[in-house]
Amino acid sequence: MIQLKNVSKIYRTKNGEISAVNDVNLSINKGEIFGIIGYSGAGKSTLIRLLNGLEKPTDGTVEVNGQLISSITGNKLRVARQKISMIFQHFNLLWSRTVADNIAFPLEIAGIAKTERDKKVKELIDLVGLSGRENAYPSQLSGGQKQRVGIARALANNPEVLLCDEATSALDPETTDSILELLLDINKRLGLTIVLITHEMHVIKKICNRVAVMEAGRVVEQGEVLQVFQNPQADITKNFVHQITGSKESQGSIEQILINYPTGRIVKLTFVGQKTEQPVISKLIKQFNVEVNIVHGNISQTTSGPYGTLLIQIDGDAQNVQNALAFLETNEIQTEVIEHA
Structure with missing residues (x-):
C-alpha cells in the first residue's frame, strides 16, 4: 500500500x-x-x-x-x-x-x-x-x-x-x-x-x-x-x-531495592500475550518451595495483546531458587536477574 x-x-x-x-x-x-x-x-x-x-x-x-x-x-x-x-x-x-x-x-x-x-x-x-x-x-x-x-x-x-x-x-x-x-x-x-x-x-x-x-x-x-x-x-x-509500562528503573532505585531485599534474588520478568494470564507466582511457590515477594508490577494492553513486567524477590534454598529461575526460562518468560552495579 x-x-x-x-x-x-x-x-x-x-x-x-x-x-x-x-x-x-x-x-x-x-x-x-x-x-x-x-x-x-x-x-x-x-x-x-x-x-x-x-x-x-x-x-x-x-x-x-x-x-x-x-x-x-x-x-x-x-x-x-x-x-x-x-x-x-x-x-x-x-x-x-x-x-x-x-x-x-x-x-x-x-x-x-x-x-x-x-x-x-x-x-x-x-x-x-x-x-x-x-x-x-x-x-x-x-x-x-x-x-x-x-x-x-x-x-x-x-x-x-x-x-x-x-x-x-x-x-x-x-x-x-x-x-x-x-x-x-x-x-x-x-x-x-x-x-x-x-x-x-x-x-x-x-x-x-x-x-x-x-x-x-x-x-x-x-x-x-x-x-x-x-x-x-x-x-x-x-x-x-x-x-x-513504568518498567524502567534507575540505577539508584535498583540499588535501593537490593538494599530492601538483601537475601535471595531480585528478578525482572517480562510477559507477552497469554503468558500474562498464567499463575506463574503460585507455580514457583508450590513446585520449588521458594518464597516470592512482588516488588513492582505493571500490565499494558496493546492491539496485539497484553504486555506486562513484574519485579519479584525469590528467596529460599539456593538450588531451589536456581531451579525456579530455570523454570521461568523454559516457560518462555523473559527473565533478568538484577545485580548490584
Whole structure:
C-alpha cells in the first residue's frame, strides 16, 4: 500500500542545510494502523507531508496505492490525493460553516450533486457519532466533536489512506481515547489504511498494529507494537515504552531495592500475550518451595495483546531458587536477574 525507499528531505536555507528526513525506508500494509512516534523535531510531520505530496523528497521514492507520489505532478497528483485524506491537531474547520457544511465541502469541490452530497453527509455524521449536531457551528462544539467533524470530512471522498497528524494532541485523555476508538472502528468497518504520527506512546499502544520510532530524521526502530514493547532497542524507544509500562528503573532505585531485599534474588520478568494470564507466582511457590515477594508490577494492553513486567524477590534454598529461575526460562518468560552495579 505505502512504500518509502531511501527517502530523504533536505531543506536549504540561508544558514545552511537542514536534514528533516534521512534515508527512511518503510513499508505499510493495506488496512493496517501504522504509528510513527518521535519527539518534536524528529521529522514526523515532514514525513507525513511526503506521503501526500505536499513535500517532495530530495532523494528516494514515495509510493502510495500504486502511485509514485514523489514524482507525479499536476492533475495526476490531484487525483491521487483524493484517495489520501488527512486530519490535523487543530481541526482546520471552516468556522463560518455548520458541521454538515464542513463535511460537505470536499464533495462540493468534487462536483457531487446536492442530493448525493446530502446523503453522504448524513452517513458520515452517523458514522462519527454527531447525529443531532449537523447544524451546529464549530464554535459550539467541544474539541472531541470538532475532531469528529474533521474525521468525517476526511472520509467524504472515500479515501483509501487516512493520515493523522498529531490528531489527539489537543485533546484531554478521555476524549483522546474516544477518538482513538473511533479511528479503530473506522479502520475495521472501512478497511482504511491509517498512518498516525504522535509523540505519545499511549496512542501507539491503543490502536496501532506496527510502529516506527523516529529520531533526528531517521527511523531508529520499527516493528510490531508488542515486539517493540517487549524488547525495545534504541534508547528513545525505551523512554517511550517507559511512559506506559513504568518498567524502567534507575540505577539508584535498583540499588535501593537490593538494599530492601538483601537475601535471595531480585528478578525482572517480562510477559507477552497469554503468558500474562498464567499463575506463574503460585507455580514457583508450590513446585520449588521458594518464597516470592512482588516488588513492582505493571500490565499494558496493546492491539496485539497484553504486555506486562513484574519485579519479584525469590528467596529460599539456593538450588531451589536456581531451579525456579530455570523454570521461568523454559516457560518462555523473559527473565533478568538484577545485580548490584
